[in-house]
Amino acid sequence: MRIQVSRSGGFAGRTTAAELDTRARIDAPHVHALAREAVAGASRNRVYGVPDGYHYAITVDGRTVHCADPSLTESQRELVSLVLHQGVQLQD
């Protein structure tokens, strides 16, 4: 499974994007479950967040959903953190 996260906005207005490929991970089943939970029921359209809040686009196997601080679900927060910290940085 390929998971991409793009984080934009924030006080600095920077965009950071990363991709995580779960194939080589021993915790792949956990990450897959987390990813499915994170995108289930999330908005397919861009959502406008609070001033200076981060906006996130999460793409799981080509399907993109959107969410924004501070109203992320626990699974969205965990997934976003995992991908941005452990994934491969993508050029915007």
Add this chain to the structure above:
Amino acid sequence: MTPLCTIIPPYLLDRLAELGDENARRSLAADTALRAARATALRAAPLPAGRPGRTVADAGHSTRLPGRTVRTEGGPPTADPAVNRAYDGLGATLALLLEVYGRRSVDGEGLPLQATVHYGEEYDNAFWDGQRMVFGDGDQVVFRDFTGCVDVIGHELTHGVVQYSAALEYRGQSGALNESLADVFGSLVKQYALGQQAADADWLIGAGLLGPGVRGVALRSLKAPGTAYDDPRLGRDPQPASMDGYLETGSDQGGVHLNSGIPNRAFYLTAVELGGAAWERAGRIWYDAMTGGALRPDADFADFARTTVAAARSRFGEGPVVEAVAGAWKQVGVPAL
């Protein structure tokens, strides 16, 4: 290193003083005396029904809001510098709003102010959630603690003022105006706290916020948008300084933190052209434009420029002040007449 107190924010003086810097200690003493004198003057002035209360909470590195209350209005400082910096920053913002513009808190009606510190883990951001300001600690590599800059605190609270006044939609040009007002009054909070003239101010947002190895001076510059940083990790400050460089983009809600460089510079140019303290005339004109009721929530740059010219005319009459405002907008490529 002599006139430290006019350039360096109090928190930085605190830090330098802790490290044993003699200049910093002296400047801090001078700065403290200045603030004490101002506080005495404020107590002597008749106040409309007391100061709005401040409450600072600690999220304990979780993302649950509001967190545990750790300091309330009038309470003693805590052992946590982030809590005290947030409390003092709220106070500095309230002081500018009340003493200069006669506004009681962000809503004009004495709304108590709430802040949460230590939000999330190594969270690289600060935001206004519609009711409170929320600060992350930064990752300590790219960003330090977001409570460290009084202009960042003033910035967040100005989003509250905008919410209760012009209510500018947070996307595209109206969003960039919302961001610019937050930067303008954030910078004025710092300038007022330090007693600086327009010509002496650094006009930076987030000076001291960048991590130790980052090549840059701050996050944004109102004086020279696009020049605040240029770093391999952070990239280059992307802000345009005039309409020639206006960025059409879908990210950052249509570039609200990017194109805000254009109206930011218009304010800077107005302030230095008028001279003296920026919060007096330039700040008053921008404040009148923000709160006067003439702006629609979807106002664009040209709408805002015309509103500032009208505000200058109604407060200062036809003449050099109006010309300074119109001239500043012309320099950044926005039609104001």
